[in-house]
Amino acid sequence: MRRHIYFVLCFLLTVGCGMQTRLDELTLVLTVGLDEGKNGNLLVYSVSPVFNKEAKNIYEVIRTSGLTLRDNRFKANAFASGKMVGGKTQSVIISKNLAKKYDMFSYLDVFYRDPKNSTTANFIVFDGPLKDVMYIRLDDKPRLSVAIRDVLLTAHKSKQTTKINLLEFRRLSLDRAQTPFAPILRVHKGDLIAGGIALFNKQRKYVGSLSQKESPYFAILNKNIKPATSLTLAIKGLTKQKEYVSISIEKGDFSYKPSFQNGMFHFDVHIHLGAILTETTTHIDMKKEKKKLEQLLAKEIQKQLEAIVKKMQTYEVDPIGFGLYARAYEYKPFQKQKSWPKAFAKAEINIRPTVEIISYGVLQ
């Protein structure tokens, strides 16, 4: 017993109340926005919740201009009502203009280096100047930071866009065989919209984007079809005119077969998709025409997939990670390439999707 008391007394000597980070005394930076400022300065927006019934706004936005993120934090602490901390940061938003001009890593370093910062924050590209989103009036939505996160997650689930956190962004950036990507956020008529995918090159600069419509195909190539990927396809050949068919893809089997022939990489991509027919604009006799419909759907999907792969090749980016297969199966030629994205741009990629309709609903 006496020994226990000594133990406790020893611990008491090590008390440091200054180490406390009491929630009441903190300003939680939930969203960080990076934009291009004047004279090459960095414009930083910090969005944090305000817990005070007397305050008009339930969140505050602090805008500072400085050399780096930490320099801006130093300046922002002069405005903030509590010590600013980044442990619960939900999203890091950068403007498209900034992303086009600069290597993103030169700005994001503090997120990775300081362990008190959250590395699971979502990385988002904003299409337009950041003040559009930071000072947006959202009367029918929760706090801005929560709204941004919720919009992004919902759009990601329905495959309107994708999702990537700071840690994954770093991994893709540093991997020789891949290039990073990020979801795009924009403001349209006073509403937040998440849609489309920003593509970064090996230098971590923004080079181009996939549209909201192309995003589900990106998800399919990325083997990311759960919980379900919904597509509406225009099909010719069922009847005399163009008919629209909607399917919901429930499962998929993927096979990526790389090979190296004549100084060039070849990829044979087989994708077998199990889909539920959810809507058609014409009557289809499923007993007779199921095979035909499946083939037409596969052809249309193939067209779309080839289009986005082509796009990626022209941008010289590989967000899907074809390079991972090349490195795994054709290591020697992969190792000889000076730059994988350049080799990828020249590669020949055959995509052969097949569609199987596993259910066509409760109608005949």
Next chain:
Amino acid sequence: MNSTQQLLTHSLDANEQTLRDYFTKTPDLVYCHLLIGEPKKRALLVYLNTLVDKNSINNNIIDPLLFETKQIHTIADIQLPIGSKSYTTKWEHVIQHLFQGETALLLDGDNHVLLLDTQGWPQRAIAEPQIESSLKGSHQGFIETCEKNIALIRRYLPHQQLKIEETTVGRRGHTPVTLLYLEDVAHPEVLQELRDRIEQVDVDTIVNTGELMQHIEDNPFSPFPQFLLTERPDAAVSNLLQGRIVIVVDRSPSVMIGPMTFITFFQTVDDYSTRWMIASFLRLLRLLAFFMAIFLPSAYIAALSFHYEIIPLNLLLTIGESRERVPLPPLLEAILMELAIEMLREAGLRLPAPIGQTVGIVGGVVIGQAAVEAGIVSNIMVVIVSLTAIASFIIPNPDMSESIRLLRFPMMIAASLFGLVGMVIGFMLIIGHLISLESLGTPEGSPFAPARLRDWKDTILRFPLWMMRTRPLSARPTQLTRQKKFRK
């Protein structure tokens, strides 16, 4: 007093005078002079009329004595319809038995006294146990009379191996203390240890079983109980069958059982009469309640004072809004509320039922509503305090429940000083202490430390009864087999 060491004389008058000298200012001592037999012989009946059954004296002693027609030479000639009687010549015995409600019959010309069992003091009827009520178990609880309590136990175990040892504790009180055990199961060393400890107790009297427990427990500085106090005969019997020793203290409605293990304080008799899945679920619930009761307020303090990162964002925003007007740091807020609820509980405990309800209402309004509206504490804190209180009430044993409620406060202070690290240190100290704790020389941490996997069947989960074929080793039983394999 010297006279108590002495022997009786043959003269009735001299004996009566000795008694009168000894029992001064004892108005309830009755001297009843009788003439019995043919020819008449003087006799004296002495009893404390506050401790005897008067019907028994009138009908079974005085009545037959008055109508006695035989000649009475010695006291052995007297035949009375009372089963339990004894003879003595020592004043010491006479006085001791008088105080136990027996009646002494003295005969002129005989130095022997006939002591007759006419005990009949005020006692309560056997009633439902108040503290440990049960859904399916028996509804008979122990009362304040040792013999009745032993009778309740014997009804469950009509077996010759159930041994009963009587002794007394206390110089003034002479409290009868009775040890019950199964001779072929209980370990003789443990039994001897218990006998020795009880023998060494040198006090005025034992008013309650809890006092004896504190005099003989292994570690008086431990927050955890080392003996089980129960008022349920079925619980006592199930522990007897595991090789434990039951100590019945006269005048106290709870019996003491030892040696115990930590986990047995989380078991109830109902566990064995419900089906095993339900019983296992309840066991898990109690274990969860144990952790909640100790750690929930301290986790709140640690998270709010040090580790805001571990709280999910939506909860963090809710907590932030809820704490917006609270002027107190988390530790003070938590201690304020915990103390308030402890006071409420204590106030409700000692008050008669009608006033107790008022306390409940006042406390409910004050803690639940007014404190939050006044901005002294946050909503979340109220939820946490209520959850903690409920969790501590789930623990079936009141002693264990109280020690857990006490441990909460040092944990809260540790959490406010060191955050999660402090909680971990506190938890390690508790674990370390439990491992080293002993009950009657057997490890209290058993079957976890020392680990005996076979005995885990009746700990966190309660396995089906037919799988528990051996007695747990914790009480060091000398006979392990509890039941034969009769079911596949």
